Amino acid sequence: MKYRSTRGAMAQSLDEALLSGIAADGGLFVPEALPQFHTDDFAGADSMLEIAKILLMPFFEGSRLADELDGILLETFDFPLPLTPLPVDSGRADLLELFHGPTAAFKDVGAGFLAACLCRLEQKAATPLTILVATSGDTGGAVAAAFNERPGIHVVVLFPDGRVSERQAHQLTCWGDNVLSLAVQGSFDDCQALVKSAMADESLCEQYRFSSANSINIGRLLPQCTYYAATSLRHWRETGRRPGFIVPTGNLGNAFACIMTREMGLPIGEIILATNANRIIADYLAGSEWAPRASIPTLASAMDVGNPSNMERLRDLLGDADAIKEHIRVITASDKNIEQQIRQNYAAFGFAICPHTATATYAYQQLSQAVKDTNDWVIVATAHPAKFELIVEPLIGDVVPLPRSLQEIQSKPSRSVSINADMSSFKTALHDRFYLDGDVQGAIDSVN
Numbered sequence: 001m002k003y004r005s006t007r008g009a010m011a012q013s014l015d016e017a018l019l020s021g022i023a024a025d026g027g028l029f030v031p032e033a034l035p036q037f038h039t040d041d042f043a044g045a046d047s048m049l050e051i052a053k054i055l056l057m058p059f060f061e062g063s064r065l066a067d068e069l070d071g072i073l074l075e076t077f078d079f080p081l082p083l084t085p086l087p088v089d090s091g092r093a094d095l096l097e098l099f100h101g102p103t104a105a106f107k108d109v110g111a112g113f114l115a116a117c118l119c120r121l122e123q124k125a126a127t128p129l130t131i132l133v134a135t136s137g138d139t140g141g142a143v144a145a146a147f148n149e150r151p152g153i154h155v156v157v158l159f160p161d162g163r164v165s166e167r168q169a170h171q172l173t174c175w176g177d178n179v180l181s182l183a184v185q186g187s188f189d190d191c192q193a194l195v196k197s198a199m200a201d202e203s204l205c206e207q208y209r210f211s212s213a214n215s216i217n218i219g220r221l222l223p224q225c226t227y228y229a230a231t232s233l234r235h236w237r238e239t240g241r242r243p244g245f246i247v248p249t250g251n252l253g254n255a256f257a258c259i260m261t262r263e264m265g266l267p268i269g270e271i272i273l274a275t276n277a278n279r280i281i282a283d284y285l286a287g288s289e290w291a292p293r294a295s296i297p298t299l300a301s302a303m304d305v306g307n308p309s310n311m312e313r314l315r316d317l318l319g320d321a322d323a324i325k326e327h328i329r330v331i332t333a334s335d336k337n338i339e340q341q342i343r344q345n346y347a348a349f350g351f352a353i354c355p356h357t358a359t360a361t362y363a364y365q366q367l368s369q370a371v372k373d374t375n376d377w378v379i380v381a382t383a384h385p386a387k388f389e390l391i392v393e394p395l396i397g398d399v400v401p402l403p404r405s406l407q408e409i410q411s412k413p414s415r416s417v418s419i420n421a422d423m424s425s426f427k428t429a430l431h432d433r434f435y436l437d438g439d440v441q442g443a444i445d446s447v448n
């Protein structure tokens with residue numbers, strides 16, 4: 001299969017799309033044509049791995065990785081993705097828990113798959129790939145964990161010092177020698193600006209091979225389709241009905257994967273995007289122009305996005321706002337709604353949910369009784385509540401125990417380098433960790 005840019009650049013192989021992340025014309029890579037499936041195509045496949053293999057095989061046609069898909073999937077899905085039935089009064093609602101990976105958020109799936117692909121593609125590279133990630137929390141931890149101690153790949157995580165919680169900071173700074181954690185004296189936007197400047201800096205690009213692992217990489221999108229496929233197929237087999245999905249949404253990566261999976265023919269019913277007070281998608285579908293905005297800080301901070309980049313893929317797939325409206329609905333939750341949901345959920349069901357998941361349970365609550373009675377719903381849970389204990393614990397008046405993965409992370413020593421939010425500090429830190437490194441220097445000398 002070939003991949004083209006949403007802005008029209010020529011088709012590239014999967015391997016090129018994975019390595020470059022973003023297309024040369026600034027667009028996002030999309031498959032030239034989506035494969036089409038019938039439920040019979042999955043006959044005999046029941047586990048996540050079996051279903052994932054059938055679903056993703058066509059995307060790997062012509063890739064150097066085609067014969068390695070089994071190994072890539074084994075590495076990606078080495079943690080469970082359980083479906084927990086909620087004891088709702090009528091109808092059926094299940095919670096799809098995507099937070100049992102190494103950093104307890106759904107981004108572990110995409111980051112793990114991308115790392116499994118890139119380290120196989122990079123096995124014989126002369127100079128290591130340096131992956132830059134600006135992060136305000138979840139992304140940086142998932143990417144660092146996924147690439148930790150992978151040979152031939154360096155990761156640089158830039159986060160705004162003092163603006164992430166202590167627990168989150170630890171998840172960004174406890175990794176091996178190939179991960180450089182930079183505590184930037186500035187904002188998340190400063191971190192992002194440094195990444196952009198570095199990737200556009202010709203002299204730096206002569207010394208390093210940069211790539212980025214943010215959510216626009218097709219390698220983070222593809223594996224997310226598999227849990228929508230597996231969940232909907234199992235539900236279909238069991239009940240003969242297509243479940244609807246409610247997906248907490250920020251940059252639209254996870255929800256886009258759900259929409260794409262339905263477009264490939266999997267038995268998915270209605271798709272509802274749950275957002276926080278950053279209303280850009282809701283306003284666009286209600287008739288406003290698509291205009292990037294500054295993001296508003298909310299309790300569901302990993303969804304604080306003013307300009308969701310995957311909208312470009314969604315328009316490419318479905319068309320303009322009127323066409324998109326035919327396919328999805330958006331329900332937005334305020335911080336007050338989020339707080340209420342966390343409390344209510346704990347009172348009703350006896351377990352805590354994270355603020356992002358709370359936007360989805362809020363959206364479910366907003367559905368009419370008739371829709372709840374006649375349709376089955378899958379509510380997507382994107383992070384473990386213990387990641388956001390400063391918000392969740394006061395609301396429920398109880399402690400949220402750390403899952404084992406986060407306990408392991410908290411017990412590792414932490415180290416980071418503090419830098420000013422300017423290119424010369426950034427370059428020095430990069431140079432000190434990676435450029436003077438013996439084998440890296442050797443590799444660069446031999447290339448020059």
Ligand SMILES: *Cc1c(COP(=O)(O)O)cnc(C)c1O
Nearest residue numbers: 250251252253254302356382383
């Ligand atoms: C990143 C993130 C989201 C938003 O996902 P998108 O793919 O950006 O829409 C939701 N919840 C959590 C916990 C996240 O980390």
